[in-house]
Amino acid sequence: MSVPSVRLPTLSLAAGLGLAVLAPVSAQADAAADRQAILDALAEEARAADPAFSGFSAAGGETVFRTEWAGGDERTPSCTACHTQDPTAMGRNAKTGRPIEPVAVSVNPDRFTDPDEVAKQFRRDCEAVMGRACTAQEKGDYITFMAEQ
Amino acid sequence: MTRHAVSLALALSALVVAGPALADDDWIPPVTDDLTRAECGDCHMAFQPGFLPARSWDAMMDGLADHFGDDASIAADKTEHIRAYLTANAGDRIRSEMAREYMRWVREGGVPLRITENPEFLDEHDFRQEVWDRPEVVTKSNCLACHEAAERGSYDED
Numbered sequence: 001m002s003v004p005s006v007r008l009p010t011l012s013l014a015a016g017l018g019l020a021v022l023a024p025v026s027a028q029a030d031a032a033a034d035r036q037a038i039l040d041a042l043a044e045e046a047r048a049a050d051p052a053f054s055g056f057s058a059a060g061g062e063t064v065f066r067t068e069w070a071g072g073d074e075r076t077p078s079c080t081a082c083h084t085q086d087p088t089a090m091g092r093n094a095k096t097g098r099p100i101e102p103v104a105v106s107v108n109p110d111r112f113t114d115p116d117e118v119a120k121q122f123r124r125d126c127e128a129v130m131g132r133a134c135t136a137q138e139k140g141d142y143i144t145f146m147a148e149q
Numbered sequence: 150m151t152r153h154a155v156s157l158a159l160a161l162s163a164l165v166v167a168g169p170a171l172a173d174d175d176w177i178p179p180v181t182d183d184l185t186r187a188e189c190g191d192c193h194m195a196f197q198p199g200f201l202p203a204r205s206w207d208a209m210m211d212g213l214a215d216h217f218g219d220d221a222s223i224a225a226d227k228t229e230h231i232r233a234y235l236t237a238n239a240g241d242r243i244r245s246e247m248a249r250e251y252m253r254w255v256r257e258g259g260v261p262l263r264i265t266e267n268p269e270f271l272d273e274h275d276f277r278q279e280v281w282d283r284p285e286v287v288t289k290s291n292c293l294a295c296h297e298a299a300e301r302g303s304y305d306e307d
Binding site: 095127 | 193221223294
């Protein structure tokens with residue numbers, strides 16, 4: 001019987017390919033779930049701050065991202081000072097010169113998936129740009145915008 | 150060529166080859182601690198602890214809430230982990246030629262915070278203003294702009 005000897009490797013190759021394709025897909029699904037958990041927590045916080053809260057908007061996030069705010073460090077009037085106008089592009093820290101990986105989720109699927117990292121960076125970056133903390137609404141809007149980029 | 154000239158040439162080329170390997174004053178032990186690399190490396194290259202004495206790293210970790218004007222504070226357990234690593238590997242605690250060259254400018258009991266103000270640094274970086282003004286440089290502490298292998302502790306001239 002020569003058929004199995006030809007088929008078997010083909011089958012196992014196919015199975016191997018299937019795994020290789022499935023693995024990143026499920027990793028991305030995990031990342032999306034982690035991101036959603038962060039958004040859910042922010043939504044709860046936003047509702048507590050404002051009972052009229054009606055969800056997050058990508059347009060609001062784009063405003064957070066592109067607005068030239070007053071009150072922060074003069075080297076960083078907007079988020080784009082470090083993350084650039086294009087979220088899919090490499091950024092550069094305007095204060096230290098260190099390159100920053102793109103913040104768009106399409107380019108970097110692991111973006112906004114570690115709650116500690118997200119909280120730490122919003123605290124630092126909003127202070128640098130606006131001279132104040134971002135609200136839960138602004139944070140949720142920002143992540144929603146980046147998730148669509 | 151006489152035999153003498155040949156052996157002189159050989160000796161010279163041996164010197165040239167051995168030169169960079171012998172000059173361990175442009176290599177400093179790199180950061181080997183993952184948490185230190187990750188947390189300090191968020192905003193800038195994680196500088197090698199050998200550039201400052203242990204008491205400077207203590208002061209640095211005590212002052213993260215106002216870290217050169219930025220709030221760089223992190224969770225207390227992480228702060229203490231990084232403090233322990235940096236102080237144990239500080240310039241006055243390790244044997245390193247490059248660290249020694251920086252330490253010899255530090256006053257007894259002095260607590261410098263800026264590596265870029267050390268006379269050893271200034272002496273090695275006596276450039277025209279145009280060099281500092283290059284767009285990729287941004288600031289004097291951006292070692293990687295010119296020293297490609299700086300994260301591995303290698304500050305060969307580039």
